[in-house]
Amino acid sequence: MKKQSSMLLAAAMLLSLTACASSGAKSESTASEKAAGGSAKWKIGAEGPLSGGAAVYGNAVANGAELAVKEINEKGGINGYQIEFKKADDEHDQEKAVNAFNSLKDWGMQVLVGPTTSAPTIAVGSEAEADNLFVLTPTGSAVECTAPKNVFRVCFSDPAQGTKSAQYIGEHKLGKKVGVLYDSSDVYSSGIRDAFVEEAKKQGIELTEDQQFTADSNKDFSTQLQKLRDAGADLVFLPFYYTEAALVLKQANTMGYKPIFFGCDGMDGLLDVENFDSSLAEGLMLLTPYSADAEDERTKNFVKSYEAQYGDTPIQFAADAYDAVYAIKAAAEKEDLKPSLSVSEIGDGLEKGMTEIQLDGLTGSGMRWSAEGDVDKEPKAVRVENGSYVSAE
Amino acid sequence: MMSFFSYLLNGISLGAVYAIIALGYTMVYGIAKMLNFAHGDILMLGAYTAFIAFNSLGLPIPASALLAVIVCTLTGILTERIAYKPLRGANSLAVLITAIGVSYLLQNLALLIFGANPKSFQSFIPIKPLHLAGGALTIPGETIATILTGLIVAAGLLLFVHRTKAGQAMLAVSEDKGAATLMGVNVNATIAMTFAIGSALAAVAGILLCSAYPSLTPTTGAMPGIKAFVAAVLGGIGSIPGAFLGGVILGILENLSKAYISSKLSDAIVFSVLILVLLVKPSGILGKKITEKV
Numbered sequence: 001m002k003k004q005s006s007m008l009l010a011a012a013m014l015l016s017l018t019a020c021a022s023s024g025a026k027s028e029s030t031a032s033e034k035a036a037g038g039s040a041k042w043k044i045g046a047e048g049p050l051s052g053g054a055a056v057y058g059n060a061v062a063n064g065a066e067l068a069v070k071e072i073n074e075k076g077g078i079n080g081y082q083i084e085f086k087k088a089d090d091e092h093d094q095e096k097a098v099n100a101f102n103s104l105k106d107w108g109m110q111v112l113v114g115p116t117t118s119a120p121t122i123a124v125g126s127e128a129e130a131d132n133l134f135v136l137t138p139t140g141s142a143v144e145c146t147a148p149k150n151v152f153r154v155c156f157s158d159p160a161q162g163t164k165s166a167q168y169i170g171e172h173k174l175g176k177k178v179g180v181l182y183d184s185s186d187v188y189s190s191g192i193r194d195a196f197v198e199e200a201k202k203q204g205i206e207l208t209e210d211q212q213f214t215a216d217s218n219k220d221f222s223t224q225l226q227k228l229r230d231a232g233a234d235l236v237f238l239p240f241y242y243t244e245a246a247l248v249l250k251q252a253n254t255m256g257y258k259p260i261f262f263g264c265d266g267m268d269g270l271l272d273v274e275n276f277d278s279s280l281a282e283g284l285m286l287l288t289p290y291s292a293d294a295e296d297e298r299t300k301n302f303v304k305s306y307e308a309q310y311g312d313t314p315i316q317f318a319a320d321a322y323d324a325v326y327a328i329k330a331a332a333e334k335e336d337l338k339p340s341l342s343v344s345e346i347g348d349g350l351e352k353g354m355t356e357i358q359l360d361g362l363t364g365s366g367m368r369w370s371a372e373g374d375v376d377k378e379p380k381a382v383r384v385e386n387g388s389y390v391s392a393e
Numbered sequence: 394m395m396s397f398f399s400y401l402l403n404g405i406s407l408g409a410v411y412a413i414i415a416l417g418y419t420m421v422y423g424i425a426k427m428l429n430f431a432h433g434d435i436l437m438l439g440a441y442t443a444f445i446a447f448n449s450l451g452l453p454i455p456a457s458a459l460l461a462v463i464v465c466t467l468t469g470i471l472t473e474r475i476a477y478k479p480l481r482g483a484n485s486l487a488v489l490i491t492a493i494g495v496s497y498l499l500q501n502l503a504l505l506i507f508g509a510n511p512k513s514f515q516s517f518i519p520i521k522p523l524h525l526a527g528g529a530l531t532i533p534g535e536t537i538a539t540i541l542t543g544l545i546v547a548a549g550l551l552l553f554v555h556r557t558k559a560g561q562a563m564l565a566v567s568e569d570k571g572a573a574t575l576m577g578v579n580v581n582a583t584i585a586m587t588f589a590i591g592s593a594l595a596a597v598a599g600i601l602l603c604s605a606y607p608s609l610t611p612t613t614g615a616m617p618g619i620k621a622f623v624a625a626v627l628g629g630i631g632s633i634p635g636a637f638l639g640g641v642i643l644g645i646l647e648n649l650s651k652a653y654i655s656s657k658l659s660d661a662i663v664f665s666v667l668i669l670v671l672l673v674k675p676s677g678i679l680g681k682k683i684t685e686k687v
Contacts, residue, residue, distance in 0.1 A: 051501070055509035184657045212657040216616055219606040222403040223651045230396055243511045246608050254522055254533050273608075275448055276513035 040339045042083040044069065044328070045104035046321065047124070048116030049092035057317045061116045061138050062087040063310050064318030067302075068325035078329045081339050090115055094123040101127055110339065110346050111136070113324045116317065118142035118187055125151040132347035136328060136354075138320035142187050146373035150347050152354050154320045154327065154363060156289065157374055158191030161264045163199045164379055165192070165237065165287050170203025174260055174285075175235025177208045179228040181221070181248065183240045184212040192239035192264055208233050213244075221248050225257055235260045242270035249280040260285060265379075268292075269315045271387065278387035285392055287379045289363040290319040293389045294380075299362055316363070323361035327369075330357040395529050400652040401645060402532060408644020409539040410602050414621035415628070415636035416546055417594035423631035424567045424587040427485065430492040431472065432595055433618020434499035439465040439596030440603040440613060441507055444514055454517050461596040468499075469592025470585055477588075478581065496615075503611035511610045514603035535605040542601060546594060547637050554633075563587060567631075627667055629680025638678060 046065040048058025069085040077083055086107055088100035097120030104112065112128065112135045115121045121140030128135045129148040137145055138154045141161075146153055156164070169175060178200065183189035193210075200207055208231040211224035225248070228236055236259045238245055245267055252258070263270075263286040271278055272292075292303050292313050302322060306314040314322075331353030337346055354369045361367060364377030381392040414436060421429045439461040446457035476495050480488050520534030554560035565573040566583045574580050602617060603609050620643065628639025643663060650662040670678065 051504065052509075055504060059509075212655075214657070214660060216660050217647065219608075219617065220403065220407045220648070222406070223400055223648045224656055226396065226399055226403065227652065227656075243608055243610065246511065246513060247606055250607060255531050256524075272510075274510065274512040275444075275515060 040081055042078055042081055042332075042339045043108045043110050044083055044085055044325070045107070045109035045112050045114070046085070046087040047090050047097065047100050047104065047112060047114035047120070048087075050087065050089035052091040052093075054092040054117055056315075057139065058089070058092070058116045060315050060317035061114060061321040063306065063312075064138070064314060064321030065113045065325050067306055067309060067318075068322045071305075072325065072329055079333050079337060090120045092117050092120065094119050096120075097123050098127050105131070105133070109133070110343055111328055111350065113138060113321055113328070115140060118145055121145040121151070122147075132344040134328075134347040134350040136324045138324045139317050142191060149373075150351060152327075152351075152369055152373035152375075154324045154361075154367075154375060155265070155316075156377075156379070158188055159195035160374075161287070161379075162192040162195030162197075162239065165239075165262065165264060166196045166199035166203055166205065168287055168381055169235065169237075169262065170200070170205050174262070175233070176206065177231065177233050177235070178205050179209040179211065179231060179233030179236045179259070180207065181211045181213070181224055181228065181236060181238055183215065183218070183244070185214040185216070186240065188266065189240045193237075196237060196239065218244050219247060220251075222251050222255065225252050225255060228259070229255070229257045233259055235262055238263045238267065241266040242268070242273065245270055246273055246276060246280075249284070250277075253280050258283075262286065265289065265316050271384065271389070272313050272315070278384070281384045282386075284384045285381060287381050288316060289377060289379045290316045291380070291382055291389045298360075302362055319362040323359070323363050323367075326361060327354065327357065327359050327367075330359055395526060396652075399530050400648050402530060402536075404645035404648035405540070405641060406533060406536040406605065406644070407648060408624075408641035409536055409543055410598070410605055410617065410640075411621045411624045411643050412637045412640025413539060413543045413546065413598045413601055414595070414617055415625040415640045416543065416550065416633065417591045417598060418618075418622055419625045419628075419630055419633060419636040420550065420594065421587055421591040422625070423633075424563050425477075425584050426567070427477065427488045428492060428622070429588075429591065430489070430618070430622075431495040431499055432591065433614035433616075433621070434496045434503075435465050435468055435472075435592050435614070436595040436599035436602065436618065437503060437609075437611065437614035438468060438499060439599035440514065440609050441503060441512075442596070443517065443600050444512055444603070444609055447515060447517075454519075458517060458597075458600055461600060462593045465592040465596035465599075466589045469588040469595070473585055473588040478584075481581075500611050500615065507611065509610065511608045514607040514609045516604040516607065517600050518604050533605065535601065539601045539605065542597065543637055543640075546597070547633050550590075550633050559583070559586065623664070623667055626677055627670060629677030632677070632679045635677055635679030642678075 046062050048061045049055050050058045066085055069083045073082050088104050090097035090100045097115050101124045115124050116139050118140045121137045122144050125148045129150055132150055135151045140153055141155050141158050143157050180193055182193040209228045238261055261284045265288045267286045268288045270281055331350050334357055335349040335353040337349045355371050359367045367375055367377045369375055382389040383392040418432050442464045443457045443461040446452045446460045472495050476491050518535045518538040520537055522534050523532040562578045562583045565578050566580050570580050624639035624643040625636045628635030646663050646666055647659050651659040
């Protein structure tokens with residue numbers, strides 16, 4: 001029995017050896033094919049929660065990236081080479097994220113657009129660092145996401161959003177007394193809140209009430225709102241996602257409490273909630289790098305083709321992923337990279353290229369990246385009027 | 394002082410919702426002796442049914458609510474038949490794990506069918522909010538409706554259990570399944586009926602929950618379901634008035650600790666109180682040692 005199994009093992013090893021050899025031969029042949037004007041292709045993977053509670057974000061990222069890949073392929077690809085695209089589901093779970101990453105690697109992925117959410121991005125980032133595989137997360141906003149040198153991001157980091165919001169509120173003197181309500185169980189929300197509070201002090205903004213909720217009690221906010229009202233807050237900063245924000249607005253309305261509500265990019269999508277009474281959001285302000293209702297040509301085209309393809313209005317996550325693919329294209333063309341290079345060579349090239357390009361995208365014009373992987377762009381302030389966004393400038 | 398009353402009112406509003414969910418929990422536990430962790434998800438299914446009936450099919454409110462009740466009742470009977478009945482003789486842990494499985498199944502089915510995007514539930518309650526003391530106190534119409542419905546349901550259940558033949562059969566099954574069978578009670582039919590009633594209550598609770606807190610997602614029922622379970626335990630699981638009381642107390646505790654101690658720690662405080670109560674009175678506030686079940 002023992003002998004048999006060792007024989008089997010030996011046979012398996014032999015087989016894998018030949019498999020290695022043949023795959024080596026194959027890559028050589030593709031290289032020569034390409035030299036002859038051939039058919040080498042970029043292999044770009046995307047990763048995010050395609051199922052589970054955060055599916056709305058993962059699917060937006062996968063769709064946004066896929067749409068960009070399609071457009072680029074129609075216009076001749078990256079540096080003259082077509083792109084193959086594949087998406088993988090990580091269910092917003094760190095372990096599954098690494099599994100999904102490995103299966104994409106087995107497929108031959110050279111560049112990753114993803115993961116979508118912060119915790120998986122941190123897990124995958126350190127995994128990818130070993131191979132120097134280039135990772136561009138569209139939406140992983142926690143500070144730690146871009147710690148490995150091969151990870152860049154398209155969205156703002158959490159603190160950057162908090163700081164920008166406090167600056168905007170301070171410069172425009174929007175509120176005399178400012179209150180904060182945030183999700184203390186969520187990194188995104190508390191990250192923004194911490195930076196907001198810090199910058200608000202520098203701006204001389206008077207902070208009155210600092211109220212929290214957690215993911216386990218995210219239905220009833222009436223007590224927190226009551227405290228904010230009693231403290232006389234005339235502007236309330238809401239750094240969290242629109243699912244909860246819809247409830248906050250409804251409850252404030254029932255109470256008759258009408259401060260200026262001010263949100264971040266997680267608030268985008270509120271007006272697209274099916275059956276949402278948009279009069280509740282009247283006067284709501286948010287600082288976001290992207291809005292689906294923007295009037296510029298680029299956004300209009302994107303929204304039109306996205307809706308035609310997926311039957312949904314694209315949220316910011318989709319726009320970030322779309323920009324991510326174009327950023328990769330720009331950086332690869334700047335460095336004159338080819339798909340025949342090794343994963344690590346492509347990684348080196350893109351890491352250098354990203355810091356040299358300047359990109360006009362959906363989520364900002366003139367976007368530039370630092371060597372740390374963070375983006376520099378200006379968010380736009382928008383206000384809800386008559387059920388749609390208008391520029392607040 | 395005024396703000397104290399308003400915190401209290403907020404607590405009662407939230408507690409009323411817990412109470413009505415807890416009634417369904419306690420009903421099923423009292424008779425079938427199992428924790429139906431899928432209760433919160435049947436509730437979610439009810440809310441989605443009502444949402445679609447009202448917004449997509451354009452049915453009037455009473456018809457939409459009725460449809461939700463029917464769909465939930467059928468789902469309740471079906472899950473009992475498929476998932477729980479084969480385990481009738483198995484130990485309670487196996488049943489518990491199955492219930493958790495059913496809960497995930499329903500959540501993910503909803504995710505597949507309805508998608509992850511939240512839907513804004515239109516309130517089914519036509520009652521206008523009551524403004525007292527010059528607008529400082531507000532009682533939402535949904536709260537009034539939820540408390541009234543909760544009281545009616547609790548009274549109805551008590552009457553049903555004690556005054557009807559089917560109710561007596563339920564009591565008999567909850568006391569001793571074997572003896573009930575010997576006395577000619579159809580145990581399987583009785584338990585199926587319990588699930589039918591529990592699930593119908595879940596539909597009502599789902600509509601009330603989403604009317605008060607109008608954000609509907611596939612996980613809408615999960616957390617309120619667990620809190621309602623806690624409420625049922627606090628009040629004494631198996632006891633109908635206990636479930637109602639437990640729910641209201643839980644809601645008030647949650648909001649007062651948010652208001653006066655810390656909004657970050659409110660859950661920790663609520664659950665510490667639960668532990669304290671159970672230390673002093675292990676069967677819950679209204680639970681008796683040998684409980685007269687349901």
